[in-house]
Amino acid sequence: MFLAACDTLHDLVPGLRPADEDYVVKPVRIAEVLDRARALLRGRGGSERPEGMPCYGDLVLDDTTCEARRGSRALCLTPAEYRLLRQLLANAESVLSKEQIGRHVWGEFRAHGAIEKLVARLRRKVDHEEPALIHTRRGFGYWLGCPDD
Template identity: 35%
Template sequence: MQLLIVEDDDAVSTALADAVAAAGHTSECVTRGEDALLRHREADMILLDLGLPDMDGLEVLRKLRLVTTTPVVILSARNDERSVVRGLRQGADDYLVKPIGLTVLLARIEAVARRSRMSSPVSALLQVGELGIDLDKREAQLGARALNLTAKEFDLLALLAKHAGSVVTREQILDALWGDAFVAVSRSLDVHLTGLRAKLERPGMIINVRGVGYRLEASLP
């Protein structure tokens, strides 16, 4: 398992990295919230301190939950009830208070990992009405018509199809396709979305939910 350790205290970060390595895991350490937002996609789990130099850890958690369901374990010296409740309500999978024994920490990490593994694997074949997508072959067709899509158009359609009937936020799309939900590439998204809609030739198939994101209709027009 690959862990992303977000901790600005070098001694604590090193101790955490050594502990997870001894348990057979790998890790990457970053000290800033912005780095966590850029590096989270390689991680199977995130250990998140709240007292970061560039932004509050709860703000990092809020932004992470806009784009990913990767398990997040908060590891913080803040032990007041308000911080614990806010962390859990904003999407943390566990909240641990420093100092904590490394054996207990590893046990809690494994418990979170077990809960995460209970989610079902994604099929390589997606079917939404007449729309069929082969993720391995990177091919898509609508009815009997093959869709000649660019790489970004395919990735965009596949992402929407995985969540057919539900809204996918612009932040989630930018994170999945460009690796950063918070850079100014929204115009690129608009261009690829326009191209995809033109190739589908189905007005109303991809719905714009104003101010939020986009939804692929589960029942295609």
Template identity: 30%
Template sequence: MTPNAASARILLIEDEAPIRRFLKIALGSAGHETLEAGSGREGLERAVIGNPDLIILDLGLPDMDGKAVVREIRSWSSLPILVLSVRDGEAEKIAALDAGADDYVTKPFATGELLARLRVLLRKRGDSEAQPSTVQVGPLSVDLARRLVTVGDQEIKLTRKEFDILALLARHGGRLVSHRQILTEVWGPAHVDDLHYLRIAIGHIRNKLDDDPASPRFIVTEPGVGYRLLS
């Protein structure tokens, strides 16, 4: 659906059922459709299959911290995320925003203010499309949300860092990604000069994908600069 300030599909990731019921009534009165999830993992699943326009997220979930949910969603989507939490410390707010949240409202909250902030986020989103959750390059499929890689009908088992590298290349859609950027995002800023880590990991990925670097089907090396995934 195309989100707008009058009507949107909103995913509530909140473990307290009374708050979900209250929000559902408030959002429904404003013309919004709601999806519900009581845990982080359930929320991630519904974010993939429910096609929401915006997410309202509590940080204190029973199975994982809400900031981890934000980071997971940000690895494949630009969906607006509004954090709704009792945690009112400045450091907590900064951490959630740095993880990728778009706004932060503390509990208890005024319904009118919450709805106004939602309208702002939906207007900003406008008609822009979220990044696709799956990137296809010939027979190679990279499902960014489910962290699943297949070639044809065969699932390819990658380590976490191998997947993170491939996902980073996939999100850049055929554009060159520098060694420095990959090392920073996958290993951290302290490893920007550890090029051997990256070369070994790329070699493992290519072996698993049966991708010959001399005649690549998927990953192209730009000597001395970085890598790109064919599109």
């Protein structure tokens, strides 16, 4: 990110065509600097994330500590919720049946009601802010991802 005294960065460095979030013009507004820094981190996969951490958008799992974050907010997950979220994340954009979820989370088949309650609890924690990441495909199962608008 560049801090520029000019209206455009092109005036400073001819030929350079940065994205809109690559520079901030003086006088700076702290909120704008923070928003642009977040945009840069999102666009580059979040350089603050250590290598190998599974993530989808602003959702990050830390398998070494079994903790999850959505943006800057820590998600307080139960072990079953964490295993479910890990499975959804590992299969992002793919629908998982209730049978697949039950066998992965508990190692055995569970009644559909138990799976629906677990998904509902996880959804309340993960999808507290937009965009919603956990979705239902009626008659098929659940999936993690951003639906096409």
